[in-house]
Structures are given as C-alpha cells and as structure tokens.
Amino acid sequence: MITIEDCIGLSGLTREEIDAIAEHEHLPEIVAAELGFYLDQTPEGQRTIRCMIEDDIAHAVVCRDMKRAGVLKIVLTHYVRHHENEEAVRKGEGDGHHTIA
Template structure:
C-alpha cells in the first residue's frame, strides 16, 4: 500500500509545494498531489505551480502572516531552482 509520503515522492514535488497547491486550490492533500503531478509534467505546468505559490505568498502577506510568507518564498525559490519554467 502506498502512503501519502510515497505519493508525494512520486509526484516530483516536495511536500511544501504540494501543501501550497492544496492551500491555493482548497484541496485535500491527496488531490493536490494528483494535480501537482499533472502540472509538473505538462507544458506550462511548472509556470502554473510557480504562479500558485506566488499567489499564496501574496495572500499570506495580505493577511499579516509574514512567517508563512517567508516559508512560501523559500518553497518558491526551491521550486524554480529544480523545475524549468517556460
């Protein structure tokens, strides 16, 4: 049986990237894993993921959640370093 950690590992995304997708799209973690996998492997998908994380950063800043925004900035930086954008 696969665990959620196994599924995240198979998605080619980090747990933080999956969490950002889940937060942005208001999805359960497993559904965010599926969406993230699809986006990470399709044309324009990495750009969409980067935009999702950037939106989450803006939302965190707008709501005074500076620590969360900083975590998301780190997530975005790591994502851009590991996934080619269009």
C-alpha cells in the first residue's frame, strides 16, 4: 500500500510545499502532491507554484496570521532555491498570480 508520505516523496516537493498548494487550490493533500509534481516539470508550472505560495502569504497577512505568513515565506525561499531554474525566475518577473482551478 502506498502512503501519503510515499506520494509526497515521489512528488519531489516538501510536505510544506504540498500543503501550500493544497491550501491555495482547496485540494486534498494527495491531489496537491500530484498537481505539484506535474507543475514542477516546467518553468511555467514552477512559476505557478511560486505564485500559489505568494498568494498564500498574502492571504495569511490579510488574515493577520503572521506566524503562517512567516512559515510560508520560508517555504517560498526553499522552493525557489531548490526547484525554480534561473530562466523560470528571470521570466517570472512581473507575471501576475496564477490559479489552476
């Protein structure tokens, strides 16, 4: 039997990155893991994940949840350092926020 931990491990993303996608898209964690894996395969998808996390940060700030905003900023920093290639970051400057659903 495959577990959620197995699926997260196979996605190449951290649990926190998957949780940010799940929060943003209002998806179960298992579906967010699959979506995250799919999106992380292309520069455009990587920008989409980055924008999702940025949206989650903005939402936490509006809700005055500074602890959550701080955690998400760490998640964003980790994601950009470990997943986005330089071309994706460069081309992503000035892009709007992206939503999948």
